[in-house]
Amino acid sequence: MKIVVLVKEVPDTYGDRKLNLETGLADRDASEKVIDEIGERALELALSYADAHEGTDVAVLSLAPEGATATIRKALAMGAGSATHICDEALRGADLGLTAETLAAAIRRGGFDLVITGNLSTDGSGGMIPAMLAELLEVPHATGLTAVEISDGAVSGTRPVDAGVQQVSAPLPAVISITEALPGPRFPNFKGIMAAKKKPLEVLTLADLGVAAEDPDAARSIMLSVAEKPPRAAGVKLVDDGDAGEKLAAFLIENRLA
Numbered sequence: 001m002k003i004v005v006l007v008k009e010v011p012d013t014y015g016d017r018k019l020n021l022e023t024g025l026a027d028r029d030a031s032e033k034v035i036d037e038i039g040e041r042a043l044e045l046a047l048s049y050a051d052a053h054e055g056t057d058v059a060v061l062s063l064a065p066e067g068a069t070a071t072i073r074k075a076l077a078m079g080a081g082s083a084t085h086i087c088d089e090a091l092r093g094a095d096l097g098l099t100a101e102t103l104a105a106a107i108r109r110g111g112f113d114l115v116i117t118g119n120l121s122t123d124g125s126g127g128m129i130p131a132m133l134a135e136l137l138e139v140p141h142a143t144g145l146t147a148v149e150i151s152d153g154a155v156s157g158t159r160p161v162d163a164g165v166q167q168v169s170a171p172l173p174a175v176i177s178i179t180e181a182l183p184g185p186r187f188p189n190f191k192g193i194m195a196a197k198k199k200p201l202e203v204l205t206l207a208d209l210g211v212a213a214e215d216p217d218a219a220r221s222i223m224l225s226v227a228e229k230p231p232r233a234a235g236v237k238l239v240d241d242g243d244a245g246e247k248l249a250a251f252l253i254e255n256r257l258a
Helices: 037-052 069-078 096-110 129-137 190-196 244-254
Strands: 002-006 009-011 033-035 057-063 082-086 114-118 141-145 147-150 154-161 164-171 174-178 201-204
Touching (some): 002 096, 033 069, 037 057, 037 069, 037 114, 037 174, 057 096, 069 082, 129 141, 141 164, 154 174
Parallel strands (some): 002 057, 082 201, 114 174, 141 174
Antiparallel strands (some): 147 154
């Protein structure tokens, strides 16, 4: 079985996260860059299955700017067998449509039985890539899973719904996304770190994948304007002189909160 895991380099959530006010894009140099934790959990799911099933091929795929090699190699150090890094200047600021189209082309190129992704990245927070990939790859998908079971010909799991818990399943090949309810990632050991230096890491461009960034038939979006969030203003203090209730009601009505 071949499992493809999507990992993403994101600004560390414990550091500063800022927008570049000129481009409208995330300022990725404002803090340390790391693999998104939800991507690490997706990789842990694939590696745990591979540990118990000999012959399983776990490959990681990342669409990231130039310089993300060290971040991607961490996934190899954790235990993935190979990695693909899609890097192209034309992907700078890519919207969800172009991102999904590019990832799908790379997945199709390398072949797959199962694609595992996180449900939501900590930078873009789009949450649509798993379903878009399944549509482009023409395979079933199961998203937002809190538990996963992989077998030879199918994948199943559970996800929360308004009425409780829903059991879902899909035949392979398929795309799934997982939530933070899945186990946390393993730490790379020294042996894994050294082995990662020799594992294959392929770098691809849009031309390699046959994807046109300016395809007129595909939806593309651009940032028209961006502004920094204004500093938080001082709050309104109400002094109770016997009419605090009336003042509070007037404040709520004035600010359309009531």
